[in-house]
Amino acid sequence: MIDTGFLLTVFAAELALLTLILLLLVIRSILLALRGPGKRRRIREAEIDLITAIESDRPTSYPFAKLRRSDQVEVIFDLLPNLSGEPKTRLAAVATESGIADWALRWCYSRRWYMRLRGAEVLSVLGQTGPALILLEDDRPEVRMRAVEWASMLPDPAELEMLCLMLGDPDPGVRFTVMDCLLRIGGEVVEPLIRAIEGGTGPEVTAAAMRVASGIGDHRLAELAIRHCRDPRTGVRAAAAAACGSVGGQVAAETLVSLLDDPDQEVRREAVNSLGRMNSWASSPGVARLLGDPEWSVRRAAAVALDGFGPLGSLYLRRVARGDDGPASRVASQALGPPEYRVPT
């Protein structure tokens, strides 16, 4: 019924494939076992040589030049991120002289996305300038993310403008990286950020820019944050409320109090958080009202804010804790802590 020839063919094919994989595995294992330690040793020697050369002002680093290109890159990735100041500059110069930077620059224009990524990685670690602006518009999010990090290291005005606009990038990973990098850059991004918000670039950019503004807390952003607290879009209002808490000021506090009655729970929560952050104890009555909010996260934020207001906040908490409103009383009691810790009224 079953042709023996067919059976033997299947058997032979399986056996051949198995033998091939087995051979591959064994050969790879042997090669790794033989070459691995040697490669690691060479890299280690090159690293030690480079460090001592830099420390003793010795001009050449013989083992580094002898390494394969990929191993040289590995050495640079191992050492450079852990150095700063003069040693970092000198090591970057050694790497550049060895031709790594030229290679990396060529990789940035490769047709393969992972080569462009590698190029951007190497150049950013070396602290070199290059086609970051072009890579910021790359098709692949992986490359854009790396280009964002690269551009944020020593950003020129054009790159800063571009980074702020990328807050509306369609890829979540890129958006996260842009926000993270803008926060690391700090005060320098305020003006481009203002231009990005006022340029009418869409609610996503405005909301994300407001989140960055709340992390930077620069007074130049105050007027913009207050204005956007009245934005019709809830996401923007919530982010603007968070930004108000960072920039501070009487007008910001009054605006935040007006947001305590916002129909959106995220906006109410951000407003309470911001008032707490500003230590705006004068807003205690409004914040205490939110201890009875239907949304638990808002009640929690209100309790935390009141707890931070000091004696006046505690007074409100104790009053609500003794009250009949179950959820409000519970969250107030939790904020006051275990009974033995409570100050008697």
Place this chain on the structure above:
Amino acid sequence: MIDTVLFVNQWAILVYFLILNTFYAALLVAASRYQRWKLRAGWHQDLQRLLGSRIAPTLSVLAPAYNEQATVSQSVRALLTLQYPNLEVVVINDGSSDDTLDLLTKDFSLEPANAIHTRRLESATVRSIYRSRTFPDLKVVDKENGGKADSLNAGLDIAAGDLVCAIDADTLIEPDALLKMVQPFLLRDDVIATGGTLRVVNGSEVRDGRVVTPRVSGKPLAGCQTVEYLRAFLFGRMGWNLLGGNLIISGAFGLFRREAVLEAGGYMHDSVGEDMELVVRMRRQAIDRDLPHQVISIPDPVAWTEVPESLRTLGRQRDRWHRGLSDVMWRFRGMAFRPRYGAVGTVVVPFFLLVELLGPVVEAVGLLGLGFALLLGAVNWQFALLFFLVAYGYGLLLNMFTLLLADLGERRYPRLADRLRLVMWMVVESLIYRPVTVIWRLKGIWGYLRGKKEWGVMTRRGFDVS
């Protein structure tokens, strides 16, 4: 008549194995593509950067502890040293009758805390909440005994992180595990849970709660399970990333979006497969409400677990796992073959139902039927050989490819002896170990049908013995 039945039955089972192994091959291809992308993208280089980020999501590690006085302080210290910028550790003392709580109080200077929390999930009474004076990111919840699921629910109510990580007390976690596990949440908007690759610790060199040198155990059972874990995590779970997403996140180490878990109602008390039950429920509810529902597995080995080294303990474990699977499949049977649930309903759930759950039944019927058919002359030796080539030879080939794939990843076994040992266990696992597990899995199905609910006792040797 009997001859004909046996003949048709054997051919049907042969075709089943052919389709099954071809599907596994598709999973392997999907896993390879994912692995290739991961290697090219080289995310690991961004990890340290994430460590310094001000906007990384907040994360709470939930660690249930029941009568763990021997190891609790060391475990908590290891958790507190995990690399992550916004980390909170919540230890849940599940009504321990030993000195677990006293030790924690003494070693971490605990004091009663005013943790503001909600009671959204069902759990046994919480007696009190403590916070450490010396480690402000450590909270301890003291509650009445209720089991692991109950403890995790109590922890979920008290945790403040955007993400929560559920762990087993006996899992060894890599220091940068959280940084790796959090990446899918940053890269995609639709992820509700991530799982990492668990590796077998038996035989490895462990020092101060960390795996210093990964080794492959020389003991057959542990060795076969090392291979089994490699296969299950590499192509079993990573492959699903591209084919509809996962249904399982290991209870030993999984990361969840807290709000998604709370929305789903937390862990179920009455399921022995509570970790899988939660994931499937989260996905079903999210799809029903048109919300994000992706569950991603990452190829990086993030945690190490000790596997049973005796047949008796292993049998109990597999029996429980299969009872859990049976329970989950029965609870969510309505999702199978329903296009409304997309790839989850049309591919993932049917696969778990027909292959993972009923696979042992088919395998047992196939092997026994083959014996009878040969005895009665319904099939000839050529058929028997073809059956083994399709069922086990093909499987062995796929296993070998998995080993190649694993070899390209991180934290491979560095010693030549270990790598060769792994190849040896791969053959033993495919041809001997897997058919043997059929017995335990059948026992699990039988136990579920009889309403058996208990977990069974797990005997562990401990990590310090390498």
